[in-house]
Amino acid sequence: MRYEAGIAGGGGQGIVLMGTILAEAVASDENLYVAQTQSYDPAVRGGRAEAGLVISDEEIDYPEALELNLMVALNQAGYERNAGKLKRNALVVVDNDLVNHIVWHKILRIPFTAMARDKFKDERVANMIAMGALTNLCEYLDSSAVEKSISSRFKGEVLDLNLPAFREGVDYGAKVRGSGFDSVEEEDIEI
Amino acid sequence: MRYEAGIAGGGGQGIVLMGTILAEAVASDENLYVAQTQSYDPAVRGGRAEAGLVISDEEIDYPEALELNLMVALNQAGYERNAGKLKRNALVVVDNDLVNHIVWHKILRIPFTAMARDKFKDERVANMIAMGALTNLCEYLDSSAVEKSISSRFKGEVLDLNLPAFREGVDYGAKVRGSGFDSVEEEDIEI
Amino acid sequence: MQKAELLQGNDACVRGALAAGCRFFAGYPITPASEIAHGMARELPPLDGTFIQMEDEIASMGAVIGASLAGAKAMTGTSGPGFSLMQEHISYASIAEVPCVIIDVMRGGPSTGVPTHLAQGDVMQARWGAHGDHPMIVLAPSSVEECFRLTVEAFNLSEKYRTPVVILTDEVIAHMREKVILPSADEIKIFDRRKPTQPPEWFVPYRDPGTGVPPMPAFGEGYRYHVSGLVHDEMGYPTTRADEVDPFIQRLFHKISRDFDKLQWGEEYYTDDSTLDIVAFGSVARAAQRAVKQARERGMKVGLLKLQVLYPFMRRKVTKLMRNSPTILVPEINMGQISREVKRVNQGKCKVETLNKVAHETMTPQEILDKIGEIYA
Amino acid sequence: MQKAELLQGNDACVRGALAAGCRFFAGYPITPASEIAHGMARELPPLDGTFIQMEDEIASMGAVIGASLAGAKAMTGTSGPGFSLMQEHISYASIAEVPCVIIDVMRGGPSTGVPTHLAQGDVMQARWGAHGDHPMIVLAPSSVEECFRLTVEAFNLSEKYRTPVVILTDEVIAHMREKVILPSADEIKIFDRRKPTQPPEWFVPYRDPGTGVPPMPAFGEGYRYHVSGLVHDEMGYPTTRADEVDPFIQRLFHKISRDFDKLQWGEEYYTDDSTLDIVAFGSVARAAQRAVKQARERGMKVGLLKLQVLYPFMRRKVTKLMRNSPTILVPEINMGQISREVKRVNQGKCKVETLNKVAHETMTPQEILDKIGEIYA
Amino acid sequence: MPNGRHIIYDYLRTTKRFPHMWCPGCGLGTFLGAFLRAVDKSGYTKDQIVLISGIGCSGRISTYADFNTLHTTHGRALTFATGIKLTKPGLKVIVIMGDGDATAIGGNHFIHAARRNLDITAIVINNSVYGMTGGQVSPETPLDVRTTTSPYGNVESPFDICKLAEAAGAAFVARSTVYHVKLMERLIGRAIDRKGFDVLEIISQCPVQYGRRVGLKSPVEMLQWQKDHAVTQEKARGMSEEDLKDKIRIGALVDNEAPTYQEKLDAMKQSFKGVE
Amino acid sequence: MPNGRHIIYDYLRTTKRFPHMWCPGCGLGTFLGAFLRAVDKSGYTKDQIVLISGIGCSGRISTYADFNTLHTTHGRALTFATGIKLTKPGLKVIVIMGDGDATAIGGNHFIHAARRNLDITAIVINNSVYGMTGGQVSPETPLDVRTTTSPYGNVESPFDICKLAEAAGAAFVARSTVYHVKLMERLIGRAIDRKGFDVLEIISQCPVQYGRRVGLKSPVEMLQWQKDHAVTQEKARGMSEEDLKDKIRIGALVDNEAPTYQEKLDAMKQSFKGVE
Amino acid sequence: MATTGKSKTKETSPSKTVKVYKGWCKRCGICVAFCPRQALETDKDGYPSLKDPRGCDGCGWCELMCPDFAIVVEDAKS
Amino acid sequence: MATTGKSKTKETSPSKTVKVYKGWCKRCGICVAFCPRQALETDKDGYPSLKDPRGCDGCGWCELMCPDFAIVVEDAKS
């Protein structure tokens, strides 16, 4: 088994942090190996940010995610950069607001950023919400493991902001999961 | 034809300067090629100083003087460092005062330093005296060419000090040349 | 057994250094090596060790050498531009025989290049970047676990041979996180520098005790001696005498080359029956690992030698491959550096193919697979 | 015809630089290269050129690059320790494609080493000392006359290819004086950098005009453009895109390697019928010259190839020798650097013997002769 | 009078990926605006100006402005500038550096350039931290501040850049904050107009890598801090040492006449004319 | 009271090729004597002292004295010293540099070491020139002096080393000439006794590479020049700016108390104890 | 690029206009905080906007302070 | 080494003696020039030597100033 996930967006959206937290959660599963890579433009801000996750039940030879089972895109450019890497049956999860043009079978549009802004008054927790949602969309992500990883990483105010956002995401994920995906006809797809 | 000369002494004795001036004089002869090398210890003072001259009527392949036709030693250590390089019939010219132990066929002892001190009140011109003497001891050194080289290099006071010293050396050289060399029996030589 | 954890390559270097006994770090921030400094800044003071951010990389390397002379195991970490600045002092560490470890996290070059992307452009520099002929030991991990292990070994080698050791990683290895289980303290073999066993009055600081590596007291331990970047005699005093210079430089080389056979560290995959072997290191080795597996799945007899030691170049293992394989493929993220070494030791034994990428992006298994296909075709 | 004169190697470099049009020198004193600075300090101001002694070698190299960008032909001179410090900026000059010349007068190393003695320990450093993969041109004179000639050529190549060029001499070549007759100004071929021929509005500073070398305006000439040590696109602006990075780095290499055949500069002696050929450079080549003559006198069929270009390595000429000679001997004052290149290109064609000396003394004809005798025996 | 559009269209390389790469609220953009206005007023043409920067967030400035621009190596911008100025004395050479750039790795070039008194304008954008590489301690980080490389608090006293420049020989030394944007513009203008080596320290805000580490949670809070802590030279004169302790003096701090490198060089070259 | 024999036999590495390598009349030997006497009085044992030097004539000092000695690279001695001091705070670390060493190539390390206020004694032997490499101009060579690399006269103003050290943060700054040998010895002693970073500038004579270029034909003339041009702090107070113009102030110029690096580090480490 | 240079014009006084280039504005809040007349407010998306055109006297401070060249004071006619 | 440590002792005062180690002395002339009592002179070979033993008061200045550790003031008895 080799499962690959790609998380893409812009600098400042906490993309690499998502990768790290999710990988840490996977790592706590005795039966799974995990490798997490990242790629970003100079400096901490703006530009490109990406994280890759490879999850496997055997030792991982090549650690980069190049054939994605799951893609999470928090902006349009992120989606576009990675669309070429999607496997046939991959699931694509995008931010409703920030990704507009998208062509794929299995798409989930979730208003991460809008939720963050509206409910938590802080766009920066969009990544927490997204992670929460993902625990319901990827079989290798256990929400309590992710929550543990988040809790070990933050404290005080920040944790008090992040944890509820994460839980909100978990709930939302459960909902949309039931309701199925957007999808486009096979013929429409040209990447 | 390949004629090699080695000049050896200590830092501050003007050894490299001698090499340069003599080489320049040789260079002015249309029929001769010349290469001059040098070797010295760190910094300008104390320690080891050596200059080599290779004179030839054809282009010089190897520029270092390793088989000497002529050795000039201004101190004991200089003599010792180079004794191993002497050709069978080489001529050795040493400073009377500063080189004590020496074993060779053809030796000329000249009190360069003493002359410099006594006649010119400046030990530093010992090298000028030595150069003067050499013009009478090496067929490739023309005293007027050397004098020209000296004159182009110094001016004022310094030239006024150096030139007479050089001429003194020329005269002295002419004298000792007539009077022949010290020499030791073949058997005594062990280098 | 130790706990499994998710660890970043740079952090694994930090953990390796601490496990090896490193208690001094001087450095200057630079992408993609800064996390090593961050980790050391966090971990060292509570261990009563020293972290200092110096004014530049030259100063960092100077401080590292000073610390080592005072008895600490000492390290620095940097990337290309800073690595260039350290070269003068690497030369010093070599001649003065001061143990120390330098991690160079390679990024896209030359110059400022593409600071956030990887490359493997500093391989030759790690060996030859410093002036004056001297030997170098260069290690290259290709996983987070190896970052830990080879950092421990870097310290061991540097202490054993009294020589600077370079660890070459790259942006991908440095920043990736993998699940690892690190060995416990008692599972790790540590080598500490040999100290003199005679009283100070009888101590001749640079006399070869037979191993080529003189024992090394720390400043302040009662063995007052002279350390210099000048070529020195056995007492440590400057010399220009050929009969002292020559044996000194010879010893500098031979103390390492005599153990050449012990430094053939590499992992082999499917090399028993291979007809095409890949020689790779660093992050490219990981791509090669997958490519080889995939090639095997397609019935191609491909093997892989993953180099963990780049210098002294692992001639033994490489030429062993060459005896069996008609072709060696060397994929690198540069225009060909380790492939030059492979060609050098090849001596016409087989065909050496290269696969070079300079887009400052990771090499993919597919790219290697394509090349394999090409060779097979 | 010009007048015969006695000239020192370092002075010949000065004269060569001036003849090539060099009007800027920034440097920092160091034995045995200081005479180059002294000469430039004396000669440049009256020519309305600039000499400046900077605070160190890093600054010197920075100033040289700045001067070149402002339109001057610019140079620096140093020895090992200073050369190490220049590496970061050599990498910069390479990526920013700034013509400049660096003379490294090799002395005994490593580190401070034996400052007043020679060695050939910086050969590989001259090629690989700077971080990040990039090409280098390295020339090596072996006589005073060549010091002049190759310095002129170093400027020509650096202007032609917009690349830093290193001249490697050594303490013996630098300090020896030989009688030479330098060519007159009109006998010397000078290459000046190509300037843009389109109006500024249409100027794309890093677009390949077909030769691989974009034209280069000087600052202040109306072509406002951006110069950076980051990998850049055709406009000069930073890029991380693989489809821009790759062609850029490729161009950097190919602009020089495409002219590889034109850079096979070396002198051959008695190689027509030789059965043993020596490959040598710098002061060792002079000893080899004599040794070959002496060997011939003794009836041994020995030839010599004197390398004037060390990098790009003169594979063509060397492999041509290998076709005829069963043995190649590479004498060097180091533990084997150029011999590695000879072995690399050899590919098993013949036997490569080495003769290495690290006493930081000149190699003698006799030593080479002895080795020849050994091989013949 | 602001003339933003004019600057945007005339001086910025707008074709190149604007908005610029700096974080929201970073002082660098505000500085850049002031700088361009000052240049605009200076009367120099774009072709006459060489803008040189080091490496760091501040180093990116050279990418954005339409002059002869040079993005050098970390810490060494002044050395490149030296080569350019000496080769083309007619060009106006302006160097912009970060605090780490100018006073950590580049400290030596900084004091030597000041000593030489070349006609170069040197501007140090002091945000008290290494912005570009992730918030490490800089020689300008105050005592006790926690950064990624001083996680237990900084134990090294910061340099006073202006004092250092003065001691090294700079004839004109001035300081402004970004908040004091008009003063900043005026001082840049004065520095450009002068001959000799001019040092201008700009106290700038780095909200992302610095502000949050010292409890200043937004660019606005950081600018407010600048406003509260800066005192002009005039005002400072009336204040006690005690009151001045946590204050930053702004304005022109040193303004001496001294022969420049070029003037001394010209005098020297004059002597050759006599000889020939 | 002189005790030459004692020094010769106790502190000099006499087995190693004495007479030393310095030229006749060079100030370095006189300094070395004063230095050893000061160390002798300081109460430190030879094993407690680490003597570090750079490269240059002055750099050779470490070869001659029987301590833990370290001959580093040109300009970088203070960086090695930093590593040693931080690793073994109990050792007394003394660094001796040439003027080129300390203020040309090593200028940055010099100001940063001062800024950090580590317990290091830094001594700069200022002979106004590069002695070792053949008389090139140094950042301490006065204007107009002709050297091998300023054949038409030096156009760069020299640094005032003491001012620079003070501006960089050094808490103790002093100067002596070699001629004032007793003052020199006392100041060395004071510097060794103090904690924190101490800077001592020694105006020394280099008759071979410098004196003859400025018309001082012998070591004696150079010492006479020192005698004539030095004024003590006390004396200087009574003199006009004009009179002081070509004078060299000697004595302790700055002497402040400031917490040292080690003290701040200890305080920081104290905080861990609480946690554990 | 997410949002491209859509600009918004509001009348301020008979002679001056404030323009915000949203494509460049990074919503840092500086202009709003330091407008000497408190004429600006933050809109629901975080961008600056004039509370009341008449509150602005065209002093230009916002333009001088904006780090992103995203707010410009212009003649009303242009 | 040319001349090795031959030393020369002269009585100066009942209690002090000046010794010159010629093997180390470089004949720089400093001791002679700066002896506060002008007690030293240069001998024909350039080495310092006491004009008159009684002219020296054993102040030690020559020893302090000598760059070569070549002149030493000692107790006459030793």
Ligand SMILES: Cc1ncc(C[n+]2csc(CCOP(=O)(O)OP(=O)(O)O)c2C)c(N)n1
């Ligand atoms: C030789 C070298 N060392 C380190 C770096 C990494 N580096 C890039 S920018 C920077 C510091 C940035 O800080 P500062 O100069 O204050 O500029 P800022 O980003 O704060 O504007 C460093 C250390 C480099 N590029 N080159």
Ligand SMILES: Cc1ncc(C[n+]2csc(CCOP(=O)(O)OP(=O)(O)O)c2C)c(N)n1
């Ligand atoms: C990196 C480097 N550059 C240059 C040199 C050459 N060098 C040796 S000593 C020296 C300068 C000596 O001057 P100073 O520091 O004033 O010491 P002094 O000899 O006058 O005591 C120089 C430039 C070197 N050893 N290393």
Ligand code: SF4
């Ligand atoms: S990191 Fe700091 S200095 Fe750099 S752009 Fe962001 S706010 Fe500005």
Ligand code: SF4
């Ligand atoms: S060159 Fe000058 S500093 Fe060096 S030893 Fe001689 S006199 Fe002293």
Ligand code: SF4
């Ligand atoms: S121009 Fe002045 S008053 Fe109007 S919005 Fe801007 S800052 Fe406020």
Ligand code: SF4
């Ligand atoms: S100051 Fe500029 S970037 Fe910040 S909110 Fe206002 S318009 Fe936008």
Ligand code: SF4
């Ligand atoms: S001890 Fe004093 S008086 Fe006697 S010789 Fe020496 S300096 Fe003169």
Ligand code: SF4
């Ligand atoms: S001072 Fe010393 S070296 Fe000089 S002459 Fe006197 S004894 Fe000799």
Ligand SMILES: [Mg+2]
């Ligand atoms: Mg900064």
Ligand SMILES: [Mg+2]
């Ligand atoms: Mg000096």
